[in-house]
Amino acid sequence: MRQHPTVLITGASSGIGEACARAFAERGARLVLAARRRDRLEALQAALAADSVVLPLDVRDRAAVEEALAGLTPPFDDLDVLVNNAGLAAGLDPLPEGDVDHWDRMLDTNVRGVLNVTRPVVRGMVARGRGHVITIGSIAGQETYPGGAVYCASKAAVDRLTEGLRMDVLGSGVRVSTIDPGLVETEFSIVRFDGDTERAGKVYEGLTPLRAEDVADAVRWVAERPGHVQVAEMLLLPTDQASATRTARR
Ligand code: NDP
Ligand code: 8X3
Numbered sequence: 001m002r003q004h005p006t007v008l009i010t011g012a013s014s015g016i017g018e019a020c021a022r023a024f025a026e027r028g029a030r031l032v033l034a035a036r037r038r039d040r041l042e043a044l045q046a047a048l049a050a051d052s053v054v055l056p057l058d059v060r061d062r063a064a065v066e067e068a069l070a071g072l073t074p075p076f077d078d079l080d081v082l083v084n085n086a087g088l089a090a091g092l093d094p095l096p097e098g099d100v101d102h103w104d105r106m107l108d109t110n111v112r113g114v115l116n117v118t119r120p121v122v123r124g125m126v127a128r129g130r131g132h133v134i135t136i137g138s139i140a141g142q143e144t145y146p147g148g149a150v151y152c153a154s155k156a157a158v159d160r161l162t163e164g165l166r167m168d169v170l171g172s173g174v175r176v177s178t179i180d181p182g183l184v185e186t187e188f189s190i191v192r193f194d195g196d197t198e199r200a201g202k203v204y205e206g207l208t209p210l211r212a213e214d215v216a217d218a219v220r221w222v223a224e225r226p227g228h229v230q231v232a233e234m235l236l237l238p239t240d241q242a243s244a245t246r247t248a249r250r
Contacts (some may be wrong), residue, residue: 002133008032009119010059011086013040015186016136017077019216020083025050027220029232032076034059034068034117035086044146054113059086059113069120078128079140081223084135085156090190092147110154119147122165124175129173130227134219135162139235143244155180155239159233166232175230177222182237183247184208206249207240219222 007024011017013035021031021044031052033041041054053076054125057068087110090102118133125131140148143157159178189200215236222231240248 001227002080004028004030006030006032006076006083007081007083007223008055008079008121009035009083009085010034010113012044013037016181016184016212016219017085017190018044018221019212020085021048021050023216023220024050024081024223027224029081030075032072032079035246050234052063053126056168059117060108062112062116065116066120069117077124079121079124079131082118082125082136083219084117086113086117086138087189089140089148089151090194092192094147094157095149098150103116104122106150106154110151111157113162114158116176118161118165122169125174126169126172131173131175132175132190132223133165134161134177134179134222135164136219137162137178139180139182139237139244141180142235145244148244163232166230173227175227177233177235179215179218179232179234181210181215182235182241182244183207184212185209186212187195207247208238208239210236210238 007029009017009020012021012033015048021033025048031050032055033052033055034055035041038056038182045052045054050187055068057064090105122133135158137158141159144152162176162178185204187205189248190197193199218234218236
């Protein structure tokens with residue numbers, strides 16, 4: 001990574017993405033902050049002592065993503081790191097009762113959204129002979145849990161896509177990494193349960209989950225390895241979690 005890298009973070013308006021923005025800002029990075037909620041991005045931009053631009057976009061809208069990325073001007077178009085973080089879970093219903101709109105939101109955001117952003121960004125990285133794509137997967141991509149089939153499938157797809165990308169850019173100098181966190185207390189479960197904060201709180205009750213900052217610290221560490229070192233995959237769990245379904249609650 002260059003001394004003052006340019007870093008594009010999707011989902012920078014909340015949780016892990018916002019924490020990544022803060023972590024890279026501490027290192028003097030230039031930031032491209034992307035998400036749908038412009039007001040949140042602008043508030044973050046104002047709070048950070050970093051050279052930054054906001055990129056309000058919906059990762060599901062391929063044309064809008066391509067237009068927004070094509071509109072980046074120097075030095076923000078010279079991307080060193082892409083943090084593919086925008087994502088969500090919607091619902092926790094058994095598959096036969098599943099809400100098809102939930103399925104579309106998850107697959108369109110977590111799978112197609114990652115592809116929509118990665119393709120144009122990685123083409124530039126390959127042309128420049130350097131860059132790093134770091135995608136946030138999940139333990140849910142490694143193991144399935146009841147009610148999570150579609151979310152887990154979307155995160156399994158992230159792992160397969162990043163594995164394939166690593167093969168397809170081999171020799172270009174571009175690095176490709178996946179970080180798969182376990183339970184992280186963010187707005188994730190509030191979004192999953194449609195704003196039901198009580199139900200969301202129960203997900204983390206009695207245990208100490210990861211904080212968004214813990215994941216951001218791992219993302220930054222992965223990006224800061226020397227150029228010849230490629231962390232392919234990292235599974236990052238709270239100490240109170242042993243698998244997708246095994247947790248210690250007090
Ligand atoms: P948050 O809900 O706090 O943040 C999600 C971010 O994604 C928001 O900034 C949101 O911004 C953005 N986003 C969602 N949909 C879109 C879209 N269509 N276009 C652009 N941006 C979008 O959750 P987390 O920080 O926890 O989630 C970040 C990532 O981490 C996700 O990929 C999630 O699957 C993954 N993850 C989370 C875990 C957890 O336990 N929290 C564990 C493992 C992985 P906006 O709404 O403004 O568009
Ligand atoms: C988020 C972790 O276990 O809530 O990906 O699905 S989990």
